[in-house]
Amino acid sequence: MTVTETVAPSTRRLSTAKALSEGIAQEMERDDSVFVMGEDVGAYGGIFGSTGGLIDQFGPSRIIDTPISETGFIGAGIGAATEGLRPVVELMFVDFFGVCFDQIYNHMAKIHFESGGNVKVPMVLMMAVGGGYNDAAQHSQCLWASFAHMPGMKVVVPSNPYDAKGLMISAIRDDSPVVYMFHKGVMGLPWMAKNPRSIGPVPEDAYTVPIGKANVVHPGSDVTVVSLSMSVQHCQDVAEKLDGEGISAEVIDLRSVIPLDREAVLESVAKTGRLLVVDEDYKSFGLSGELAATIVEHDPTMLKAPFARVTYPDVPVPYARSLEQAALPTRERIEAAIRSLVRA
């Protein structure tokens, strides 16, 4: 576990989207084998800004707008990667994985294993995740557990601009396929409500954030709150508020689901004896259950209070705001869960 890392000093503040695209650009400058393809990654700059400005710098031969043929171009990314290129491929929304999942889990994720380690697939598959802006059932899901469930893919989930850039650079340099999931709410987009944490200091030079290392973003001693992606921002807000009331929550940003930094969670829970998982993915058969199992397998007596989770209920994402807000892991739900855990 790394306690909040010392950021190379920088006063320059970027949105997560800008930090992410800068990470791609710096790797493209360093390494000719890196290229980008996906829908609307060129002139549009990515629907959520992940490739903003790249077309101007690198031109259409390295920033390739594709037809709406996800099986085709994700498969093409795999082939290019096995022949030595380092593609960064964008699937516009995770929700669209249904049309192309075979390429992802039967090919991208398994080739290295099936070849006995002789064929590498150094590819980044990035995609937007998450809801909260009423985009309904087919455009709002997180689904990281669905990818994490299938062996062979790393799954990266940044919560802030600094990590977004460093994790992207690590992902591009990784010899394994990396699924890079950016939450629309953390991108700092001008056209979507955002937490100020979505814009933050980002060093100008290239740097890496290790994949598989969680980060304590708010140290505490009463309760361990484990989260990822957008929900980390909510947890930080709540932890800061509760500090003032003498409730000390330790917030851990997992930063990746695969590898999962179980050590970081165990170390914190050993100290606090209480665990809350905050996860915007569906409740059942996912990350929250996996973390509960991690504790139980290690030492069932660690917990002083029952395991708790604030997750997305097992319901497709509803359109109406009244329903979606009731389903999301909001600050209110997180705060209530922490309060009842420390009372328990």
Next chain:
Amino acid sequence: MDGAQRLGFYRQMVRIRTYEETIRGNYHADKTPAWDIGAGLIPGEMHLAAGQEPVAVGLCAHLRDDDAITGPHRPHHLALAKGVDMHRMTAEIYGRVDGLGRGRGGHMHLFDPAQHFSCSGIIAEGMPVAVGQALAFSRKGTDNVAVAVAGEGAANQGAFHEALNLASLWKLPVIFIIEDNDWAISVPRDSSTPIKSNAPRGAAYGIPGERIEGNDVETISDACGRAVARARAGEGPTLLEIHTVRLWGHFEGDAQAYRGAELAVAESHDPIPIYEAKLRAEGLLDDAGVAAAKAEAQAEVDAAIAFALASPVPDPSTLSDYVFA
């Protein structure tokens, strides 16, 4: 085609345009000053079909209530021309309990079983569903048809090709309609598709294909009429690619910087003033007729919005309803 029918086409196109313009105005009205996609009475993505009215009107002239349409993410024109209840559709777009999907679905997920109408936000994925509806019609021995509508961007998706193959193999009463509005978000057609027309793709599956230029409701109606008749007669599927125009952004809020000068050209191809001028020249329409069509449409749309606004928002305690039958 008689005058009454042509006037009917005009009025229906005006009705749809009035709907889209009003939704557009209301969508933006409460997202100021800081434009936020999740704010206001109509939040989320909004894909409007201004310019594509001739496709919906020309097609639906040949459909009955019990014929089916599966539409794409840009569905309003098709839903309205098909006869989907405007009040309940609007209530859905406003996320209210009296909406078609009780506020669960939203504008990309409109389901009206009375009109056998549905749509999906996943590109091309409605097309195989239309094949299944046609399979049901043929097994039941009716002469109903199923229509799959998608954009030209969708014709590069596997589901489109699989659906064509199945429909032809089983000789089903399906009409595949490609609405070619030249753009898939920011990607122009010639950057996604190596051939000028999708019509020949039908031949690959033994399906007659035709591309229709001009965005003219009468030409479109004629072609759709032939395809529907062929399907009803048990002669199998047809593929029609209709060249139309996207007058507005891909979704509301799209600045369209990628369109450059092409946008002004597109606007000069607005099919409604063009059709209006044609009917005026032939003496079928005058100022009073135009004003009446617009006033009538606006009154209907305003009533639908009033209906939506009067309907309650869903109670959070009902969140888990309707997951299973």
